[in-house]
Amino acid sequence: LRAVNEVSLDIFPGETAGLVGESGCGKSTLAYIIMRLEKMTRGEMFFEGRSLAEMSKAQRRALRPMIQTVFQDPQSSLNPRFRVRQIVEEPLRLNGWTDAEKRRERVLGLLARVGLGPEFMDRFPHELSGGQRQRVAVARALCLNPKLMVLDEPTSALDVSVQAQVLNLLRELQAEFGMAYLFISHNLAVVRYLCDRVMVMYLGRLVEIAPTEELFMRPAHPYTEMLLQSIPSLDRNRPLAAASNDEMPSPLNTPPGCGFHPRCPRAVERCRREVPGLSAVSDGRWAACHLALRE
Known part of the structure; x- marks a missing residue:
């Protein structure tokens, strides 16, 4: 089985590239490869002109904060035993932020940016709505100032009205921070609204790439x-x-x-x-x- 077969693509700074196709076509596997959650058996991947294959383990670890993700289901992607402040500050703690007060200030600022007040700091994920949980996931992804965010069906588990709020938030954050997005979705209406370019995938291969309109x-x-x-x-x-x-x-x-x-x-x-x-x-x-x- 080749889940991803001879795929070649570019994602440019500040753009939103959409990836669409039926279930089982290889979209999520491609996303996991980009996030280094799956290993390629063949091929190369470059980030800002640097080949990941030629990087040392320390260099690849330093690169990880630059590529972040928001998963499809915030209920399963957030640790149910962690409070919101712990969820958002965990990447900071793992990447050398030793000052607890600075971590707390950073978490407060990020929660405010995604529309959650300080009263959410000590809540558990089960105490939040679906939209609030996804906002926490976005705040966690933003905490290390990434250059690329992989969004794997980030709104499919949400109600339509909440989807619109999260999509508008993503657009605002991209304009503010200049990140590139890889947006994976089955919802073509959402893809048309959010994406600059669309890549169509079928049976592990890209069959079309074009500007959205x-x-x-x-x-x-x-x-x-x-x-x-x-x-x-x-x-x-x-x-x-x-x-x-x-x-x-x-x-x-x-x-x-x-x-x-x-x-x-x-x-x-x-x-x-x-x-x-x-x-x-x-x-x-x-x-x-x-x-x-x-x-």
Whole structure:
């Protein structure tokens, strides 16, 4: 099984890069690789021009504070035995902040920045709402001034109104601190609102990369068309999805050629034989599709 296969991408300072695709396509595995929670079996990863493979253990440890994450479910990502102040200050303590008073001031400032007052300092996670727990997770991720934040479905466990509050908070924090975001989501409406660029993943491969509005207005890959047509709509005249109702093939038994060809209504013989590489189709747009490249 190759959960992530020949993926090549860039994330630029200050941008929000979206990563979308069906469950099981490899999005979270790619995020874990970036966060160093999973090891690559092949390939390279660079951060600010430096190869992680060439770094010493001490250099990689020094790099860890620069890449932080906010997980999908704050209920499971926060230690239930820790109070809020302990949760947020733990990264500070582990990274050399020995002065307890400075840690407390930092925690108070971060909680205030994400919209939580000092009265939340001594509460446990079970005493908070879902939105409040996710704000604590954001404060914890911010405490070491990261340059890249990996957001793995950070709003999917929240009510719609709370989702909007957290998304607006993320936009404000990015404008204030200049961080880059890798935003992983199934919710394409949220991706369109928040992201500057979108990367579409299918069976462990990237099949399209494009600026957000261009991707939503003119998708280049048939799989991207299928994803966009699956967005709920009240328009009865909107055409049905471009793909069949078949589920994504098992990553353990991928079809030959283009992995999407069994579901693609426009597939040709070449699609069944050759795996298309990610190639430029226009300025700033990339697609892994024989038909898109031909057009």
